[in-house]
Amino acid sequence: MKTKKKLKLITLVVNNLCNMNCPHCYLQLDKVSSDWIDDFILNKILMSDFEHLAIVGKEPLVNLDHTKKLISLVKKVKDSGRTTSMITNGKNLSLVNKELLDNLNFIDISFDGGEKTYSKFRRGNFEELKRNIQKIYNSGFKRINALHSIHSENIENIDDMVSILEIIPFQRIMFTPYLVTENFGENKVSKITLKQLFKGLSSSELFMEAKQAIVNIDSYHLEQANMSSKGLVQLAEQFKLKEKLILHDKDLLPFGVIRVTYEGKILSPSQSLNPKRYSKGLDIKNFNNVNEAWEEILRTAKS
């Protein structure tokens, strides 16, 4: 019996504004807009059959107006029986209120550094970030994760990145290697090899000992490294990292992962990493819901 494929995860870009200027940012689009995503697009998403909405950018907490709209969106998703998460740079975590936390399933905070090195890359105030995270955690919201993108400029700082566990016991600290992407900005960092990454991670006792610390590699990393999944697992075994490895070695599209942008473009995971390909995405206005667009992209990918 053939089972109907399920749309699992919609990754949503709700705006094109950010209050930071990170040297590795891939989400650098071709024009600046202060707009929040249109209700027309959000309604199409809400009419879709999916499991989880991950709000991934550009920065959902960029100002009070967008935070209010974020709260409204997250509440609607929860009311319709689905779950949500958001990725934030954490600079405006002070805007997070009880209503948002009551409706949000988890928060991912991008760090890329710890107490000693955070400000070098993100130019944010680490002490303020720390206080705001602790305030949220102490209010009872424990589902907070940390993200580290690893590249040429921070591979030496793994201990510092794991030491953020002193702030709160993050549920996950996820390390992901930086990928070269096609975007409209400038990236002032370089990618490292997967061997360099594994060597750096395995050299850190803190990383090896922290049960929350994991490394996520996906098919796009394997493609850029020209490496097979078997080769990657062997490399992980060599550095005693197999238990830390989360490997998605296939394109994520057939597993029900798709992106919607604030301009209403619907993109495959591969396209979503490359803003210069966003214009080639499908337009949501031509579909009744995201499921239809996902199936169309799947059909096109197969042919």
Place this chain on the structure above:
Amino acid sequence: MAGAIAGTAILDVPVKRNKKDENKEEIEAYNFGSEQSL
């Protein structure tokens, strides 16, 4: 990079592959440690 695509939400996306000895899809064995429930 899945971390950039979806953050830790990606941990709940299982990767499946066709096993040679079984003509059906199985959860990818390398996808360790995902305990976070959406």
